Amino acid sequence: MNNHFLSLMIILPLAGAVLQMGISKKMALAGFARWGALISSIAASLVGVVLVFSMDRQTPDLQFTESLSWVGSYAIHYELGLDGLNALLVLLVSIIFPVLLAAEWNQKTGLRGMHGLFLILQCAFFGVAVAQDLFLLFFFWGLSAMPFYFLVGIWGGEGRESAAFRSVVASAIGNCFLFAALILVYYSADPHSFSIRDLSGGRFSGKSFFFFGREILVSSAAFVLMSLGLACRAPIWPLHGWFSNVAKEAPPTVFISLAAVTVPVAIYIFVRLSYSLFPEMLLGTGNVIVLVGAANLVMGGIFAVAQKGLRLLLAFLCLSGVGLALIGVGSLQSAGVVGAVFHLLVFGLGLCGFGLFAGVIASRSGHSMFLKEQRQRSFGGLATVTPMIAVVAGVFIASLLGIPGFGGFVGNALLIIGSYSVHPAMVIVAGLALLLSTYFLFTMYRCVFFGEPNTALENFSDLTLREKFYFLPLVAGLIFAGIYPKPLLELVRPTVLTLLSTIK
């Protein structure tokens, strides 16, 4: 049924971005630009949230579907749909982008440009989430890479040019691999098609092609290319070098959109395509996926211990979180996969909150280093000066650690429950890495908020009304997801069960 609500959700931020171009400097100074951006972003988010909560939770089928022919001669369709796998992602994008726009409310340099680029990103991520045609998905995925180049290159720190360049090179390489995989899939299907629905159900089983005289299965080649392409952007260890560089140089909000949105979206694409298009490959490589996940988790944890700054800590937390999600994805158990999908939402919200907290600290002190070179504290005693920041940061850390009552607990517990029965050793490794994360997060919290107050920070102000406003949806979201996850899990479960049943 074509009711175009999903299109509306995608187009609204794009319209907002176009509007930014039409606003004169005078009007921008009067606040038209920021209000215009925020309103269009919130409007799109509202559409997204309403759509997600009005979904039928009993069915695994795609809902609110739209299908139009785009390039008929190549069977490219403008095909959209919402199901349990992408609903939480739509929710994540809906919550995060208005928050990021509100966080950049007082941006002094190139406000219109920055807000416009954020709106393009929102449009692109909504598009990736709901696209049901491989070409359309790639179109939006490609679209989401370019704004980062400008956002990092223009608004970043001292080494912004290098960071922006690395980010765009990594994205380009990743996109090349992904595109190669999609083209391979397209030409292997008979009749040629980009539609995920048409291509799903092991359409390439047994199909092969010759490469330098060697016979190669289409599904294995496409799966490897796709995985490599997404690993470049996710990022997966050891392909994460550009990511930590961007973490150092990018503005907090930009890095948040990279860590808290791009990464979950990349994992989503992997889940969507591998479960739909390459089920036999998934069955064969489940162990490898779990192994990669565990390696990510451990390396993220180890690198995080070495960090003295909040931004890099966030980057390596992200690396660990990706690892945890991959363990769930590779488990091929319903609880594990549901946990992974849920984890993407709560982990994204938690990272976003943590990143904004780092931004709040940096905006007041000029830096976000909680330890100096010799591991002495830079801050200290902020809990008494800024109790609201302490509470809000506490909530994000509690969720990232997986303390019961917060969203992170639900995701982590499901991942462990689902994965333990099939990969006990890897889950134990994951458990140890999670214990490690309690150390560095507790240490960071103590260094920033407790102990002898730093006299240089006496004028450190607590959260302003605007900051409270944008922290609220994140805190509320994490608490809601932790206390009452039922409606969200009910959305995910039927789709995951159906996908798993087709695989097995």
Next chain:
Amino acid sequence: MEDVNNLKILSLGIFGAILFGLSLFFLKKEFQKYTRWIFFFVLLFFFGVVLFVATAQDPIFAPADWSRGWVLPRDALGAITAGFLVDAQAFLGLFFATALTALLGGFLSIRADTPSWARVIPSFLVSLGGFSISVTALTPWMVFIGFFISVFGGAVVLGAKWKTDADSMLGVRFAWERSSGLFCSIFGACVLAATQPPLLLNHQVAGVEPLGGALLLLGLFSQFQSFPFSARRLAQRQVPLVASVLVAQVLPGWAVLFFLARFEPSLTGSTIVLVYGWISLFSAVLSTGEGLFQSESPRGITIWVSAGFAFASALFAFSGAQAGFVWGLGVGLGGISLSLFAENGRGQKTEKKTVNKQNNGLLVLISSFLSCAAGTGFLGFVSSIGGHQWFTQGLESAPMAASFSVALFCLAFLGWKNFFQLNRIQSGPTVPLVTAVLSLFVVSLSLSVFWDGTLFGGVVLEGADSIFPSILRKIFIQLRPIAQKSDMAIVASGGYFGIALFAFFTAYWGFGRKRDVLSDVAKKFVRMFGVVSDGYGIDRLFAGALRFLIFISERLYRRIDQVFWGRLLPAGFSRIIEKGSQVITVIDLRFFVRLSAALRGAVELPAKALQLIQNGNVQWYLFFAVASGIAVLLNFLKG
């Protein structure tokens, strides 16, 4: 349906208490004077709710439970379930903890010299809320929520003076150690849930998965803060000792014992429980060793309480939930009672030597004696029931009897050492009458007559000393009977109380007289005993391990992330691209030169020929005309 409504009311009451406690942390300074009123009002309200729910049950105190799927449907594989269970055991816990919290919170709030009371008092409410959730929880997940809330309360109490590095370090370290333990437990519960959903505490889990069970018990054990953790840090001068003992030790310790009591049917007969019991016993003995060499009695008391709880969990493993529970009761109440004096500065080494006639010395002596007796299973106290039961069972196996005897002796020795240390130094400030009376009251709650209705716990007179109906038999109705009549009963009683008395006299010999024998020995072997009093160097080992981890992670980060990814790889890439383009340029240039030469060569000859033709010289025209004629002629001649 009515039961379910009652449970909902109770849960609202619990969460209300927690929320009020949390909101009190944020009271502005001008409103902080109302803290104690709000505290009492909330406690009264909470007590009323518990009383209402208990009496509304039909029949009174009847068990009721309610559960539903929290994460995934209730009976689905991997489901995490939320639920409440109230029975006599839960009501007892709720009433008892509320009353104790009210008493001690009230005591601290009326004392003007309680440091940071505006944070300490609300944290009592939060901890009580956490404890209440734990004891009324139907599922392990709810128990963990309760524990985390308790940990939060404990961390606030210990780090109540956030502005000092030492306090904040203490609070955060406490929170970290306990949270890590709880994560282990959660991990274990997840493993159990992966095999047998739903995980409910009123249903027996058939065949507990070894790793899951072990992790669950390991995490719970860490809540006691016994060896390899150290409870000596809990005795911080800035915090009233009674507050940290109640919130950071006794309430979490009791909550663990409640949980173990509920989970016992699932664990019975499992090898994990036996291993857990031996580990607990070993830990208790090592902790008492650490406690013996503490020069300040507050530290000795906190270590003694922790060791006592570890001992209780060993009792749980070997003799069942009831034995462990009653021992834990005695240790908890004895510890609270004793800590009331230690916080007044008694038992701390000080240069001041003033003997104050008004320091209620006799009352302090009696009360502290009873406290130590309660915590070491002396005759007439509820703890003796559990200790005696195990000793009776242990007589059947020599290693067990020997281990138990050693552990009991060590624990009792440390308890009495604390008693003598507390009373030997007459130098502290005045102990107010209210403190002494409160201490006496608290310790009197641990008398066996209060719990078992018998004067001597049915230990020596085999039930002939029964005065009232036993509360214990009501709450542990489904579990093992208290006293197992045995032919060896007299031997057991004699042996058990003999060890307790031996420990008392040894402690008197060591500390009760003017000379502190152990201290003298410790002075001669400073290094060795320094290690023991410092928690066997575990802290240093742990700090070293952390330093090593940080060192490794920094090196890895520098080598892999900064050097390889940050410098070498980009430099390598740009060098490859640079050199590659240079090589291609050179190749291109050479190719172009050769191509040009080849082209020139190919074009020059015909061009010369054409040039010759076109240069206007008649002889060349003639030459080409004759040559063309010959060529045409030859062609025709062929045919």
